[in-house]
Amino acid sequence: xxxxxxxxxxxxxxxxxxxxxxxxxxxxxxxxxxxxxxxxxxxxxxxxxxxxxxxxxxxxxxxxxxxxxxxxxxxxxxxxxxxxxxxxxxxxxxxxxxxxxxxxxxxxxxxxxxxxxxxxxxxxxxxxxxxxxxxxxxxxxxxxxxxxxxxxxxxxxxxxxxxxxxxxxxxxxxxxxxxxxxxxxxxxxxxxxxxxxxxxxxxxxxxxxxxxxxxxxxxxxxxxxxxxxxxxxxxxxxxxxxxxxxxxxxxxxxxxxxxxxxxxxxxxxxxxx
Numbered sequence: 252x253x254x255x256x257x258x259x260x261x262x263x264x265x266x267x268x269x270x271x272x273x274x275x276x277x278x279x280x281x282x283x284x285x286x287x288x289x290x291x292x293x294x295x296x297x298x299x300x301x302x303x304x305x306x307x308x309x310x311x312x313x314x315x316x317x318x319x320x321x322x323x324x325x326x327x328x329x330x331x332x333x334x335x336x337x338x339x340x341x342x343x344x345x346x347x348x349x350x351x352x353x354x355x356x357x358x359x360x361x362x363x364x365x366x367x368x369x370x371x372x373x374x375x376x377x378x379x380x381x382x383x384x385x386x387x388x389x390x391x392x393x394x395x396x397x398x399x400x401x402x403x404x405x406x407x408x409x410x411x412x413x414x415x416x417x418x419x420x421x422x423x424x425x426x427x428x429x430x431x432x433x434x435x436x437x438x439x440x441x442x443x444x445x446x447x448x449x450x451x452x453x454x455x456x457x458x459x460x461x462x463x464x465x466x467x468x469x470x471x472x473x474x475x476x477x478x479x480x481x482x483x484x485x486x487x488x489x490x491x492x493x494x495x496x497x498x499x500x501x502x503x504x505x506x507x508x509x510x511x512x513x514x515x516x517x518x519x520x521x522x523x524x
Contacts, residue, residue: 265289294323443493446492448504462477494522501522504519
């Protein structure tokens, strides 16, 4: 007895559940992590394959699953790269919206293409041991090997993402332009004019850490703020600095750890006024 799964409907529901899981109520929960990994590593590729190959005979079910992981890993970074050239920039919310929108668009395309085919030609996700293990002994062995390889690869990838090495302790410190992109920095100002950048800090220290962010020009602190971040917590805020005099000047962005006088991380911009 074959059981037919409405794969496109299930994929759409999973995308919507992932969007719901991004709320604060489900923050830092296993549900959010599981759905986020699914949206990043499988659903975009599966939806794209479904849109490209709507027929049952176009490509086999096992091959679809394998290609879904590969295409997802390729599509997600490309969407992030495209966002860098938009006003939205590379931020969690735009990335989530882009990946979700791409997946939903592909699901809609696949639905339309399948609906135009005769029922006996449409691809459906069938779970049937006879179909999965049909063919010669060599075919059966290759199918089982491919399934095991996919499961092991996914398990290893999830393990690496969820449980990084404890020894890799570091803090991200970066500045972005006012549009949230890695360009468009205010490097040309009038004397006494103001420039604004986005300063970001991400804690990967496996502990709650207190930081102090400072903006300095010509040795004078123009802005300073203390923050406390839990492990994997991100801080972003607009910081405004002033071009203090005519000519080229160095504006420094300094990150200090709590109770440490020397900068832990430092960045700078050369500004001409």
